[in-house]
Amino acid sequence: MTDEPGRDKVSGPDEEFSTSLTEGKFRIQQCNSCSAHCFPPRTLCPVCSSRDLEWRDASGIGWLHAFTIVRRSIEKGGDYNVVLVDLKEGPRMMSRVDGVALEDLKIGMALQAHVAQEADGDKVIFRPGESE
């Protein structure tokens, strides 16, 4: 966590998610009423409005839905990607894909999530995964 103003007051589902990440676990919520998975973390099911959401380990399996390449000078760290990933459980999340050349990113490619400890916090990052 940082000491930036406004960033040290996470609570509720966001805090649960962050705590899991610090333990190296990628978890998402599942509704006990309608079985829908939800992400980002929330207090109400987006499908049926139930408050009966339970944290479950995510499979980490996903597919590249969309991506963009952010151009940056070498001195500032070089180019990187920002992606939208469709998780096997259903929700879509924004992240980054490591371990692949930018020109090799392909819509629909299989991805596997892992938790990365980075300077600005623990994050879910993807790598190319096994095709199913």
Ligand SMILES: [Zn+2]
């Ligand atoms: Zn529901």
